[in-house]
Amino acid sequence: MEENFTYINDNYIVEEELCTVAGITKNELTDLIQNHLVPDASYVITKIVKITSPLNDEFLSESTEKYFNKSCISLIQKNKNIQDPSDYKEEFKNKFIQNLVNHPDKTFAYGNIFKENIPNAEKLDEAFEEEWEAYCNGIYGICTLNSSEEEIVKKEIAVKKLIHFNTEYSGKTLTKDELDELITLNEEFNEVAHKFAPYQRALSSRGKYLDKILDQNNLNHLVKKY
Template sequence: MQLINYLNECFYTKHTLLQLSHISANKLAYLQQQKVMPTASYRLTIQTSCQSFLADHSEESVQEYYAKGYVKWLGVVEALIEPADIYQYFNKNYRLTIQQLKQQGFVCHDEKLHANIDEHITQEWQHFLNGTYGLCTASGLVQDIARKEFAITSINELIAENETHPDLVRLEKAVNLLDSASALFAPHERINSSRNRLVDQIRKKYQLTSPQIT
């Protein structure tokens, strides 16, 4: 039940997504075929078995779960219409988010976020369409995708530079950024998640403080 509770609290079912977005199931499938809308992040297969005096019965159903931010994304898709324009929206906002992080003092030297950013964003777009980022980011939207990738790369760089005595000010800032951009993850995923590895364990190892929630 923990998994079902998590999914129902943190995601929209396909039915709810369609209702809130005012589109049909056929339109959603079409947008996914056009490679402008992510597929579901979770698919829950429910098997029901019933025994009675008159007859036994069993059936199977599949429930799809989508990131809540996809209601906003579908609004973008409906407004822009053309696949090329939709990708450019993703590309532009990814770059803008990276630029804003740099202006805020975050540091990352990996060439994938500099000279090789064109190739990197193309790969990120595919992960987005596969539903990966609907699962592992807070919103499933491009801003959180860029923030998460920047934070992970920055944390790994800082640890690689000096695992024993990394720059704790920069490290704490990057960990807090990753914390804010990341999903909680489903109960069965948490032990192997980037949140556990790069937020929980890093805070514990280097005695970093968590931001105060007000």
């Protein structure tokens, strides 16, 4: 339990501190989140305190603390004066598409969205809307280091390449070239991905597609530690 608190406290910023550093009020932060100008909290920790005494009475108190990706600091400074929230979504979408289309391994991303290097416009819009919703809900504050358009694209591709590699080689003895490829995939994933909180690590993309196959191939020293 303690290691989860330590990880979140070390890697995220609490709501009150975020507002202080960014120079805004909690109400202003709420407005930014509701207008999709800043992602929602990535973790919420609820604490329940129970007090009892020999008088057979008890007192219960519950408190919650929201934790945000630290990239929200600069994002607030950038977006707090935007009048039309749709401007930011359009900017985000353009950067997302640009990073996706220009990625050398783009064909791994989002199923069969590319045909002869030209993206299917309808499927591209669907993929973006799904990613935008995940971004606004704070999911990419968990999955990626900085929750940026570039990292979202790179993580999608890194995960899909790992899934492909696992499908081909999981349970097999790897050759030197295959081991080198796995090491490269590990580096690509770590370039953009968080470690995930300990309680969610095993079921995360890191736990399922990277930690396990590194361990199977005696590359435990490459598994990210806390």
